[in-house]
Amino acid sequence: MEKKDFKKKEMTGLELNLLHAEEVENAVLGAVMLEPVSLHEVEGFVREEMFYQQKHRYIWRAIESLSAKGLEPDIIMVTQELAAMGKLEEAGGAYEVTLKTANLASSAHLWEHVRVLYEFYLRRSIAECMMRRLGEVTDRTQDVYEVLLGLMADLEKLEENSPLEEHLLDMKGVMKKTCGRIRERVGRSVNGVTGIPTGVPELDRITGGWQPGNLIFTAGRPGMGKTQLGLKFALHAAEKGYKVLFYTLEMMSEEVGERVLMMRAPELYRKVKGGYTTEQEVDDLCRVGDEVAECRMMVDDTPYVSIDRLCAGAQTVKSRWGLDLVVVDYLQLLGTVARTGRTREQEVAECSRRLKALARSLECPVIVASQLNRQVEQTFDHRPELKHLRESGAIEQDADLVIMLHRNERGGDPKRCGLIVAKNRHGEASQPNTSVEVDLF
Known part of the structure; x- marks a missing residue:
């Protein structure tokens, strides 16, 4: 056995015949x-x-080199290119190159062979990834959750970098998927609402x-x-039977629960919170809580969670229980891996792009709260625009829908707020000087 093969076997702890197939490479x-x-x-x-x-x-490198020069990589040309590269002997010589075509009649099954080639490459990559992280697992000074997140990030990267995902389609494939999506959308339409209901009729x-x-x-x-607002959207969807994951980065789960009770029984909640109440009223409020407890919403109150952990957590929830909607409160509190310069x-732009990728991979909507900068307060009517999004233009680029909260007067009714649809990639936006009025509680 060659030295490099022994190293690979020692590193993975698996038999080599599980990690490659010479006949497929040939x-x-x-x-x-x-x-x-x-x-x-x-x-590509x-x-x-x-x-x-x-x-x-080496042989594949020679093939790619010939292609880059506009030359056809047949057996003779590949052999000459390997010689020019000084790698002919290391590639097995001219006879070894010739043998690659010995058992083939045509390239009819090339794509099937490429898929198997990639599968073996993926197996090796996973094994190497596991062994790389094994040292961290056995090191008690390492944070075990950081090790887990690192492992999940490695595996996610392998999946994202797959060259075999069907992203390149001819128009026949495009229209087949499009018509299928339209039929599915119409099939779930209720009173003109084809997606998850927002709880605000005009927004629907x-x-x-x-x-x-x-x-x-x-x-x-x-x-x-x-x-x-995010909690209102999440709770309405959950009570309609959709599976919702709510990330709160600055509140504890109990505080989220109190917000929910305030929405469902505002007068009763105020009395209980103030302490001027009877035991019966406390019981009544808890009964409201028992009713809400049946809705299909999960809350993650990990403080200042990283974008990696958030994405990994959402993927886990999706695979275990299913997931229809993700709500994140809020973007500027998400952490990223620190990088010099x-x-x-x-960093905010990276979070925005990752959240867009998450929405696509989960095939469900992701609603993210974000801050506006102070410039909006310097405008005549405090009416926000896309340029007032804080810290990153990537938010405007990545978003399919941007909804801005607006109040004409700071001292107005705290329960009511205007919603401005500043961007709608797939439909109409709000007209100038108009907004959708909504009760937050």
């Missing part, structure tokens, strides 16, 4: 050299590191409800009611 290389035109089908999808054997990596009319895969930002200045705007 088939991919042979098909491309036998019918060079087939290279265009897989170029197959990468050098997917080949386990180093000699096969404008948006059709929260749509799968959409990233929605609710933005406002501190004290405007962002948290209460990065500004806060860049």
